[in-house]
Amino acid sequence: MNSAKINSFSQNQERMFFLKRLPIYLTRSLIRKMKGYERSKEFVKENYDIARQKFFESAVWEKANSLEEFELIDFNSLKLDTNPLITCKLNGNLCKTRVRTFIKLANENFKNLIQEFIQPDDEIVELGTGFGYRLFMLKKAKIKNKMSGFDVSESGIKACKKMDKYFKTNIEFNILDLTSDFDPSILKNKVVFTYHAFEQLNHYTEDVIKKIIEGKPKQVLHFEPVIELYKTKISDIASKVFLHYNDYQDNLLTTLQKFERLGHLKVTHAYRLGYSENPYNETSFLRWTIIDITSLKKLM
Numbered sequence: 001m002n003s004a005k006i007n008s009f010s011q012n013q014e015r016m017f018f019l020k021r022l023p024i025y026l027t028r029s030l031i032r033k034m035k036g037y038e039r040s041k042e043f044v045k046e047n048y049d050i051a052r053q054k055f056f057e058s059a060v061w062e063k064a065n066s067l068e069e070f071e072l073i074d075f076n077s078l079k080l081d082t083n084p085l086i087t088c089k090l091n092g093n094l095c096k097t098r099v100r101t102f103i104k105l106a107n108e109n110f111k112n113l114i115q116e117f118i119q120p121d122d123e124i125v126e127l128g129t130g131f132g133y134r135l136f137m138l139k140k141a142k143i144k145n146k147m148s149g150f151d152v153s154e155s156g157i158k159a160c161k162k163m164d165k166y167f168k169t170n171i172e173f174n175i176l177d178l179t180s181d182f183d184p185s186i187l188k189n190k191v192v193f194t195y196h197a198f199e200q201l202n203h204y205t206e207d208v209i210k211k212i213i214e215g216k217p218k219q220v221l222h223f224e225p226v227i228e229l230y231k232t233k234i235s236d237i238a239s240k241v242f243l244h245y246n247d248y249q250d251n252l253l254t255t256l257q258k259f260e261r262l263g264h265l266k267v268t269h270a271y272r273l274g275y276s277e278n279p280y281n282e283t284s285f286l287r288w289t290i291i292d293i294t295s296l297k298k299l300m
């Protein structure tokens, strides 16, 4: 890690940063609660469709000559040549750094974790792939496994297919709504991962996990916000309020542990990764494997 490029906040500065914004998120969260705000699947799909259509129309990937250049696109401005200073989390600490420094470290961490758990013959499947960024990054890292990505957003998948041709990556992309009655056998024996996709599916966690279990994947890796791993320090409290304000994921680990108690799966890894571009929405890592699905039908 190039520490020269990362300016860490002191503990006091960090506390002040989160304390200052806490009342704002708390108030907003209460107002939303009173208004009955809910992150429904229709709301999520509509929002992502709009954003992905904009991405598709920008064809920003055509400005990149390689996946190495594509990695560093500023997805907010849809430009290749910007490198803004951001306040983010790295190694569990709040810091200021250039967005490219953050991206490189986060992508390296992600790639290392995937590599740790895959065999050369495994097929890798991403659920909620967006515009395929994580899969393209695995290709960039020269991971040769067969890969496929699914997402509910048609414009997102349209962009994925264009990019796949452009970068010649040979990844298969298809539309799939995780909240629909999809055929889970597409996951059989595969290494399935999600990256901030369950984040969007707070009210559907149990149903989607059930479907994944039914599909009998070889193993499942989640890169998601996991509120159950947060503690009582001020930054964690502020993050909890932020997640509730957005109605983001708040029950993934609890749901997996419920299925674990019922004997269907084993959670082998559950820990915080300590980084996030948005300091309130830290990514954690969960891994689980199937134990037995014979009694799952009883649950449904």
Ligand SMILES: C[S@@+](CC[C@H](N)C(=O)[O-])C[C@H]1O[C@@H](n2cnc3c(N)ncnc32)[C@H](O)[C@@H]1O
Binding pocket: 041, 044, 045, 048, 127, 128, 129, 130, 131, 132, 133, 134, 150, 151, 152, 153, 156, 176, 177, 178, 179, 194, 195, 196, 197, 199, 200, 201
């Ligand atoms: C925060 S984005 C993450 C995208 C991608 N995994 C990444 O890391 O760049 C969440 C993704 O979940 C997808 N998503 C939301 N609801 C979904 C559903 N019901 N079925 C499939 N994908 C869904 C969205 O379309 C969006 O692409």
